[in-house]
Amino acid sequence: MTVSAPRRTAWPVALLAVTRRHALATIRTPAVVIMSVVQSVVFLLIFRYVFGGAIGTGGLDYVQFLAPGLLVVSMLFSVIGVGGAVAEDMGTGVTDRLKSLPIAPSAALVGRVLAQLGLSAVTLLATAAIAVAVGFRPGVGFAGLLGVLGWCLLVALTFGWVFILAGVATRDVQSAQGIGFVVLPLTFVSGAFVPAGSMPDWLRGFADNQPVTVLVAAARWLAHGDPRLANASHGGGYYVLVGLTWMAAILLAAAVAAVSLYRRR
Amino acid sequence: MSAIIETERLVKSYRGRPALRGIDLALESGIVHALLGPNGAGKTTLVSILSTVVRPDGGTARVAGHDVRREAAAVRGVIGLAGQHAAVEPKLTGRENLRVFGRLSGLGARAARHAAESALGRLGLEAVADRVAGGYSGGQRRRLDLAVSLVARPALVLLDEPTTGLDPLSRRQLWDAVAELTREGTDVLLTTQYLEEADALAGNVVVLNEGGIVAHGSPARLKSRVAGETVTIAVDRPEHAAVAAQSVPGDCRIDAERMSVTWSSRSGAREALGVFADLGARGIEVRELTIHRPTLDDVFLDLVGAEKPEGGGEPEGAEQPEGAGKPAGAGKPEGGR
Known part of the structure; x- marks a missing residue:
């Protein structure tokens, strides 16, 4: 036996290798990519053309109201799947193997998030392109569009960590996917598709104070600027600040919990 | 530093259920060690602790001189683990799997490419190197899994039931690969339920049952315990x-x-x-x-069956020790399961 110094993998190298693994795996499962894009685009078209005519936004054209919110919502839907994938890795011994390698546990999970962010980005760009095609015109022009896209990626990053936590905590594919359903009340009982002001008071209390409503309002402001910010009770800058605070808090809590649970098990 | 693995009073429970009840081991470098025992004997728990995947509740364990708790990073830098499931990425080809895990094992980009080629060769996977692992047969997947665990040339390879569920030919190929490893100076600890496998591969066998060591020694010495x-x-x-x-x-x-x-x-x-x-x-x-001649089967049944109050039956011809995993706990202070 030749005794050599123990091997050790630098953090960025580990991150790159993990990201590469998951990114390749995602690309080679086109059904996942297609489903993510199709789901998001179908939501857009249904609300744009089916429900949109019946929803009053108080001045703003419905497609202008809808598009920023829908892009935010589609980010939440695009990251649900990562929970099940993480749980599957934990059940099939892949996680055990990764934990036996000389890499930092955080690199394994951050790499996972980055690869998932790739899927979200593809979904985002495709949906945004269709949104523009069906009439979405950001009030502050191209910069507004870029602002919304960047904001949406932050949303995907934040909620990606939430579902990674779900996978690490449950270690069970079905349970992790089940937790994904929290996205439904979070997105539908928010200001994304309809102004929260149109809801009954008891529901409005939830809708007004939950993060998705704030994130959507911020995205709307980034797209259109103050004058066209419909049905918002505060100025746009307020929503961006509160939104960033929400995301920082959620991301930090979920990431810290996920990494420490991952190490412990 | 002749001991590759040392443990002292190693204890682990899962939700109050004891999995290891105080394991003391000193396994020397240079021979293959087999952990032999029925399901639930504690084999996987022990391997998981040695590979730093699971933390022990009590006691100490050292791998190549490094403490698994305090020096986990160093332990990870000298071992290669192939767990019970073939833990490879099914969407990546065999070659890609080896390169990714080579990088994760601490090899540079060029070294990882090089190591991937040599690991493919050693396990006879060149022909399927560019097919995705999800399309592999059970035997190919297992061999790829083993290749991944040794891509960075670890000092110690831990194999948890490497041949469970394989057909006889694939099993034979895996055995050859393990034998080849030891010839090159890599230490191997494997777990198995198959006595034949421990007999064929290991120079030292540790028989585990109910989380404790019931026997320990070379296959020949263990066999000599069974009279004539x-x-x-x-x-x-x-x-x-x-x-x-x-x-x-x-x-x-x-x-x-x-x-x-x-x-x-x-x-x-x-x-x-x-x-x-x-x-x-x-x-x-x-x-x-x-x-x-007595086989390890006889030894195993002799050892494990001895805990049964009725004294067990005629061991001959039994392939798999029925009920060996659940001897009546009578007279054992731990009581347990």
């Missing part, structure tokens, strides 16, 4: 079996139906030949003569 060999001589007529019985030096059992006598002996071959010559002199034809 079993000799059976079959003749051509029922009445000749009785004659044959008279030639047997000690007690024997006559099976009239099979026209045979059976006895156990410390020097089976010599006694068998004596009886054979004796019968030849009397003109009695011997149809069949078998000497059954």
Whole structure:
């Protein structure tokens, strides 16, 4: 036996290798990519053309109201799947193997998030392109569009960590996917598709104070600027600040919990 | 530093259920070690602790001199783990899997590429190197899994039930790969439920049951714990079996139906030949003569079965020790499951 110094993998190298693994795996499962894009685009078209005519936004054209919110919502839907994938890795011994390698546990999970962010980005760009095609015109022009896209990626990053936590905590594919359903009340009982002001008071209390409503309002402001910010009770800058605070808090809590649970098990 | 693995009073429970009840081991470098035991014996728990995947509740464990708790990073830098499931990425090709895990094991980009090629060669996977692992057969997947665990040339490879569920040919290929590893100086600790496998591969066998070590030693030494060999001589007529019985030096059992006598002996071959010559002199034809040497199966049943109050039955011919995993806990202070 030749005794050599123990091997050790630098953090960025580990991150790159993990990201590469998951990114390749995602690309080679086109059904996942297609489903993510199709789901998001179908939501857009249904609300744009089916429900949109019946929803009053108080001045703003419905497609202008809808598009920023829908892009935010589609980010939440695009990251649900990562929970099940993480749980599957934990059940099939892949996680055990990764934990036996000389890499930092955080690199394994951050790499996972980055690869998932790739899927979200593809979904985002495709949906945004269709949104523009069906009439979405950001009030502050191209910069507004870029602002919304960047904001949406932050949303995907934040909620990606939430579902990674779900996978690490449950270690069970079905349970992790089940937790994904929290996205439904979070997105539908928010200001994304309809102004929260149109809801009954008891529901409005939830809708007004939950993060998705704030994130959507911020995205709307980034797209259109103050004058066209419909049905918002505060100025746009307020929503961006509160939104960033929400995301920082959620991301930090979920990431810290996920990494420490991952190490412990 | 001749011990590759040392443990002291290693204890681990899962939700109050003891999995390891105080394991003391000192396994030397240079030979293959096998952890042998039925399901639930604690084999996987022990491997998981040694590979730093699971933290022990109490006691210490050192791998190549590094403490698994305090120096986990160093332990991870000298081992390669192949767990019970083939833990490879099914969407990546064999070559890509090896490169990714090579990088994760601390190899540089070029070294990882190089190591991937050599690992493919060592396990005979060149032909399927560019196919995605999800399309591999069970045996190919297992070999890829083993290749991944040794891509960075670890000092110690931990293999948890490497051949469970494989067909005989794939199992043989895996055995060859493990034997090759040890020739190159890599230390190997493997777990198995197959006694034949421990016998074929290991120089040292640790028999685990119910989270404790019940025996420890070379296969030959373990086998010598089971008294003697079993000799059976079959003749051509029922009445000749009785004659044959008279030639047997000690007690024997006559099976009239099979026209045979059976006895156990410390020097089976010599006694068998004596009886054979004796019968030849009397003109009695011997149809069949078998000497059954004790296998690890016998040892295993002897060891594990000893804990059964009823004393167990006839171990011969049993492939898999039925109920060996759940001996009655009578008289054991831990009580347990």
